[in-house]
Amino acid sequence: VNLAWAVGQIMRTLEAPGQSPDALRIAVEEEAGTIEQEEIGRSIAMAQHGAGLVPKNATILTICNTGALAGPGMGTALGVVFQAHQEGKRPRVFACETRPLLQGARLTTLELLRAEIPVTLITDSAAASVIDRCDLVLVGADRIARNGDTANKVGTRMLALLARAAGRPFYVVAPSSSFDPKARTGADISIEERPAEEVQRFGRCPVAPARVKVFNPAFDITPAESITAFVTDKGLIRPPYGRTIPRLLAS
Amino acid sequence: VNLAWAVGQIMRTLEAPGQSPDALRIAVEEEAGTIEQEEIGRSIAMAQHGAGLVPKNATILTICNTGALAGPGMGTALGVVFQAHQEGKRPRVFACETRPLLQGARLTTLELLRAEIPVTLITDSAAASVIDRCDLVLVGADRIARNGDTANKVGTRMLALLARAAGRPFYVVAPSSSFDPKARTGADISIEERPAEEVQRFGRCPVAPARVKVFNPAFDITPAESITAFVTDKGLIRPPYGRTIPRLLAS
Numbered sequence: 001v002n003l004a005w006a007v008g009q010i011m012r013t014l015e016a017p018g019q020s021p022d023a024l025r026i027a028v029e030e031e032a033g034t035i036e037q038e039e040i041g042r043s044i045a046m047a048q049h050g051a052g053l054v055p056k057n058a059t060i061l062t063i064c065n066t067g068a069l070a071g072p073g074m075g076t077a078l079g080v081v082f083q084a085h086q087e088g089k090r091p092r093v094f095a096c097e098t099r100p101l102l103q104g105a106r107l108t109t110l111e112l113l114r115a116e117i118p119v120t121l122i123t124d125s126a127a128a129s130v131i132d133r134c135d136l137v138l139v140g141a142d143r144i145a146r147n148g149d150t151a152n153k154v155g156t157r158m159l160a161l162l163a164r165a166a167g168r169p170f171y172v173v174a175p176s177s178s179f180d181p182k183a184r185t186g187a188d189i190s191i192e193e194r195p196a197e198e199v200q201r202f203g204r205c206p207v208a209p210a211r212v213k214v215f216n217p218a219f220d221i222t223p224a225e226s227i228t229a230f231v232t233d234k235g236l237i238r239p240p241y242g243r244t245i246p247r248l249l250a251s
Numbered sequence: 252v253n254l255a256w257a258v259g260q261i262m263r264t265l266e267a268p269g270q271s272p273d274a275l276r277i278a279v280e281e282e283a284g285t286i287e288q289e290e291i292g293r294s295i296a297m298a299q300h301g302a303g304l305v306p307k308n309a310t311i312l313t314i315c316n317t318g319a320l321a322g323p324g325m326g327t328a329l330g331v332v333f334q335a336h337q338e339g340k341r342p343r344v345f346a347c348e349t350r351p352l353l354q355g356a357r358l359t360t361l362e363l364l365r366a367e368i369p370v371t372l373i374t375d376s377a378a379a380s381v382i383d384r385c386d387l388v389l390v391g392a393d394r395i396a397r398n399g400d401t402a403n404k405v406g407t408r409m410l411a412l413l414a415r416a417a418g419r420p421f422y423v424v425a426p427s428s429s430f431d432p433k434a435r436t437g438a439d440i441s442i443e444e445r446p447a448e449e450v451q452r453f454g455r456c457p458v459a460p461a462r463v464k465v466f467n468p469a470f471d472i473t474p475a476e477s478i479t480a481f482v483t484d485k486g487l488i489r490p491p492y493g494r495t496i497p498r499l500l501a502s
Binding site for chain 1: 345348349350351353356357360361364369370371372373374375376377378379380381405406408409412413416442450451453454456458459460462463464465466467468471
C-alpha cells in the first residue's frame with residue numbers, strides 16, 4: 001500500500017497543466033526526492049516513538065526483515081531496535097527465520113550482526129520456545145485496515161497469538177502510509193499466493209514430492225484485538241482502533 | 252520414552268537366572284518380536300479409537316511425520332488419518348513442512364500421496380492461514396508427563412495455541428508407552444538442542460551468516476490445558492488429566 005501511495009503522489013505531479021516534458025521530468029524527480037526524505041524522516045520518527053516502549057536490556061522477538069534493507073532510513077520494526085541500541089538500552093533479538101524465503105535468516109541477522117546487536121536465529125516454530133524469555137514482539141506491516149486488522153508476512157499472526165497467550169505486548173511498527181483507508185477490515189485485504197516452488201524446493205533441491213499440492217500465502221492477517229499498539233511516524237496508536245485509526249487517517 | 256521402555260522390557264529378559272548365552276539370545280529375539288507385534292496392535296488400536304473423532308470429509312492439520320515411517324504399524328497421528336480413509340471418511344490433510352528437518356514435507360506428503368489421501372503442504376507459519384478450514388488437529392508425542400503436558404516436535408505448541416484460538420479440537424495420538432510416569436509436568440522433560448547447522452545451512456548451502464547464534468530445540472512442550480484429548484491404544488484419555496493419566500499408567 002505504501003508503494004501505491006507514493007505512485008499516487010508522483011502521478012499528481014504529472015497532472016500539472018501546460019508543462020513541457022522536461023519540466024514534468026524535473027518535477028517528478030523532485031517529488032521522488034521529497035518522498036524519499038519524508039520517508040527517512042518517518043522512519044526516524046517511528047524508531048524514536050517505538051524505542052520508548054523498549055525497556056533496558058529487553059529481549060525482542062521479530063519476524064521477516066524490517067530494517068534498512070526493507071524500507072527507507074532505518075526501516076520499521078528493526079529501526080526501533082537500532083534506535084533502542086543507540087540509546088544504550090542494550091536490546092537483544094530473537095529473529096524468526098521466516099519461511100519460505102528466509103528473510104529473517106538472510107537479512108535480519110546480517111543487519112543486527114553489523115550493528116553489533118546480539119541476535120539469535122530460530123525457526124519460526126521455535127518462537128513458542130523463547131517467548132517466555134522475550135519482553136515484547138515487534139513486527140512490520142504490509143497493510144493495515146481501518147479497524148486495525150494487519151496484513152504482514154505469513155507467520156505474524158502466529159506470533160500475535162503467542163504473545164497474547166504469554167502476556168507479552170505485540171507492537172506493529174508502520175508508517176502512516178501503510179494504513180489503507182479503503183480496507184474496512186482484514187477481510188478487504190487480498191492475500192498474494194506465491195509459487196509452490198518456494199516451499200517444494202530449496203534452491204534447485206527438491207524437499208517434497210514434486211506432485212504435492214502447496215498452499216503458499218505471502219501474508220496473513222493479524223486480528224486487531226491481538227495488537228497492543230501501532231508505532232507510527234505520528235506517534236503510538238492504541239485501541240480502540242475504530243476511533244484512533246480514522247483520526248490518524250484524517251490527520 | 253518408548254525406546255527406553257522397550258529396552259527395559261528386553262533387559263528384563265536377560266535377568267533370567269542360569270540361562271546359556273544361546274538361550275538368552277533366543278529369549279531376547281522372541282521378546283523383541285513380541286514387542287513389535289504388540290506395538291503394531293497398539294498402532295491399530297490408536298487408529299481405530301482416533302478415527303471415531305474424525306468427521307466425514309474432515310480437513311486435518313498435522314505436523315512432522317507420524318506415519319508408518321515414524322512408528323510401528325500405521326504410526327500414530329497419521330495412522331488415524333489412514334484409518335479414517337479406510338473407513339471411507341475421505342479425510343484431507345494440511346501437512347506442516349516441519350522446520351528445520353522438513354519431515355512433514357519429505358515424509359508425510361509422501362505417505363499420504365501413496366495412500367491417495369489429498370494433502371496440501373504448507374510452511375509451519377501458514378497453519379494460521381488454514382486453521383479456519385480445518386476440523387481438527389492431530390499430532391504425535393515424544394513424551395507425555397503425568398499431568399498431560401506433552402513434549403513433541405517443535406511447532407506443536409504453536410498449533411495447539413492456534414487450535415484453541417480457532418475453537419478446533421487438538422488431539423495427541425500416542426501409545427500408552429509414551430506416558431512417562433517419572434515426569435510430573437512438562438518442566439521435568441528436558442528438551443534436546445540440535446546443531447545450529449540445521450537452521451544455518453540448507454544441505455551445504457548457507458542461509459544465514461556463519462557467525463550468527465542459533466537456538467534449535469528439537470521439541471517443545473504443549474501445556475495440558477491446550478489438549479482436547481489423548482488418543483491411546485487403550486482408548487481416549489480426556490481431562491481432568493491429573494485423574495485420567497494416573498489411571499492409564501496403573502492399567
